[in-house]
Amino acid sequence: MLHTPIHASWTNQIEIFFPIGQRKVVQPNDFTDLTAVRDRLRAFEDRYNLTAQPFQWKFTTSDLGDLLARLDRHTLADRQEESSVSLAA
Template sequence: HRTADQTVAFLEKLAAHQPTGDVYVIWDNLNTHYDGPDKRWTQFNERHGKRFHFVHTPIPASWLNQVEIFFSIVDKRVLRHADFADIAAAKRRLLGYIDLWSRELAHPFRWTWRYVRPEDRVRRAA
C-alpha cells in the first residue's frame, strides 16, 4: 500500500479479521509507515487496544533487498494478471513456483554495491 490512507484501511480490515491478541507489523522505511504529524499509527493503535506492535526494519537493511527482489519476481511471474478460483488454487500456484524456483531457477543475485571503509575513501580521494 503506497498511501497512508490505503495502509490504514488495510490495517482496519486486519484488525477486524484478528479482533483479539497482539499483532506485529513489520515496516520497511516507507514514509507512510511513520506516525506523521497526525499521529496516525498512535491513534490507530489506541482505537484497537494498543495491541498492534509496529516494528521498523533497520535503514541499511540490504538483507531485505533480496526478499524484495524475490517477491518482485513472484509478483511478475505468478500473481500479476492471475485469477485464482480460491485460496487453495493460489497456494498451489505459489508453492509450485517456489518449488520450481528452488529446483531450477535459483541463482545468486549479482550485487553492484560494495562496502568501502571510510578510511579507504579518504585515501582514494587524496
C-alpha cells in the first residue's frame, strides 16, 4: 500500500512513485522471469513503506506569486524582443 498525502491528488503521487520504482527497481532489465520482477518490486514496496516519511511543503502562496511575476517579466521581455526583431526585418 502506498500512503499519499490527503491534500494531494493520488494520481499525482502515483505519477511520482512509478518512475522511482522504474529507476530503482526495474532498470537494468536483468530479470530471468516475471517472478523475479514481482519479488524485487514487492521488496522495494516494503522498504519504501518502512522508510517513507511525510514531507513539509515549503512552496508558499507568496513563492507562487514571485514565480508568476518572474514568468510574466520573461514573457514580456520575449514579446518585446520579438517585436523589435520583426520591425528590423
